[in-house]
Amino acid sequence: MGTSVDEQLDSGQAMSIRTKLLSWYEKNKRDLPWRRERDPYKIWVSEVMLQQTRVDTVIPYYERFMRRFPTLEDLASASEEEVIKAWEGLGYYSRARNLHAAVREVVASYGGKVPDDREAMRRLKGVGSYTVGAILSIAYNQRVPAVDGNVMRVLSRLFAIEGDITRTATRRRMEALAAELIPEDRPGDFNQAMMELGALICSSSSPECARCPLHRECRAYEQGRVKDFPVKRKGKAPVPVSVVFGRIVDEEGRILFEQRPKKGLLAGMWGLPTAEREGDESPQARLERYCAEKGIAIEPGPVLGRVEHVFSHRRWQGVVVSGRASAGPRSLPEGWRWVSEAELNSLALPKVYEKALSADQYPVQLELALKIEN
DNA sequence: TAGACGTGGAA
């Protein structure tokens, strides 16, 4: 079996860690909007928003979302369009769709009360191991681990765990370890304290060990190897992809929008017609061909600007091409529509398309003029 | 299981 981390954890050590951490947390915890109540629905929304997203980014979204959908029932009875609109700009839009579907499931199957057991919660869309632990411990005071990136970083340093944290097996070990550390009372505070320590002290790039309440029990600190943890496989750089965006208008000044495929990047979101480019085909020719393949005749115009947008795994290098609908019959296929200025405000627009739409604020001609000036 | 899935901020 070798040296399991569990063997390194005697009860005295565990007690010491609990006491010091909780004491530190009481004095140093941030006053965050979702920490003011124990409503499982509110905890849930905050946890989903916080997935892979910074606290500072989430706060205004959370405040707005709670004003718009104060209760679980409010969210369940809203349309998906409204929910996505409230999520606009936050990214990872499947989180919003899953949350919406899951909340409806809670109304349909659990009488509107967020389930308080692991199995039922885990079956809800978008609710994984971490979120189950966060909700059950914080809202229901249950002794369930909530192991996120912060907790893995703290634990990996505390116990000098060499396992790659991108592997499921390592996370499972961490969960087992975290479960043992959770005190019988205050499980929610303990889980939050671990995360708070990771966020404020035991940070990724510049840990402040001198201020850490646990440095005396930290194996990595003892070994002078804090920055060696957590062990993590290198991610891959986003793959560059050339695209063309069409800013195509009709005689009323409406703009042509296309709904993205149900699967994949920006699934189901509305945006400017977008086509990937290959070879030396001009952006105008590519856009015209793309639209023609969809049965839409357009007349491309000049390039309005350029857009660079980086996703997790793709780097879109885009050219915005103007255009107008050709004369003649104008019925649009499924998933295409003309959008007026007014309608644009009710559409949830991903950031990349927001950029593309404002690209004509700096047309290439002006770009050149500025370049010459400097 | 490793890759897909958004965005913005910091080093």
Next chain:
DNA sequence: TTTCCAAGTCT
């Protein structure tokens, strides 16, 4: 500019 990330989940 590039890289890495930030309270993960799904496939």
